[in-house]
Amino acid sequence: MKVLVTGATGFVGRHLVAALLERGHSVRAVARNVQSARQLPWFDDVEFVAADVHAEHLDLAGLTAGVDVLVHLAWPGLPNYQALFHFEHNLFADYRFIKRAVEAGVTQVLVTGTCFEYGMQSGPLSETATPQPSNPYGLAKNTLRVFLETLRQQLPFNLQWARLFYLYGEGQNPNSLLASLDRAIDAGAERFDMSAGEQLRDYLPIEAAAEYLARLLELRDFSGVVNCASGRPIAVRTLVEQRLRERGASIALNLGHYGYPSHEPMAFWGVTQRLQQLLGAEHGV
Known part of the structure; x- marks a missing residue:
């Protein structure tokens, strides 16, 4: 497949691009800073495009030409989860970008969501739990999902929404x-x-998360929400x-030098039954 990856030089993006190449896919990697991209080991193995996907005059037709799947990772403003910027700017800019990509002919979109969509709910969190976001970042992400699911009713496309929990690793x-x-x-x-x-908390190595995302987008007929987590x-x-x-x-x-963050419950983790069903427990999910 030919995969368009936005935010390709970010924490998740740099590892996902590597995972996609390892699995034999062709990648068109998009990020704003070409100098940052040149530092990554896969730079010569991808078609790199230096662009701001929120730019008003972005050449969407050229950017999406020949693309089978859009993986949208770009999201400025992190890790400040409380900034109004997330829904005052990112929410609407992302919706417009993804809608234009679908209008240009992209039939499958994978977007990374966040465990913060669940808000202050505690314990094991499954995709069937009603989202209750309690910070601007979680609110913006969840609202984008609702917007895109509504868009699908008029412009049919496969929407894969992967809720990321706590990732760690290089970058x-x-x-x-x-x-x-x-x-x-x-x-x-x-x-x-x-x-x-x-x-x-639910912590997952970034390499495992990238592998899960790469395998999810290979499920061309799957649409829906899935937790990208360890489940432990x-x-x-x-x-x-x-x-x-x-x-x-x-x-x-x-211990105890810092207080507990007010925007998170004391105990929560992802239920990964759906991820296991989709990707197969025999693969170590």
């Missing part, structure tokens, strides 16, 4: 938990400031201690 936000921990270890710090670490809750403190063992590091954890 992650440098201020994220494990990136901050690695930096403290590398610097020889004596202690690491963190919350009490009792909250339960883990306490944040346990995750940190696990990383310390992996690194062979001894660093004192300053």
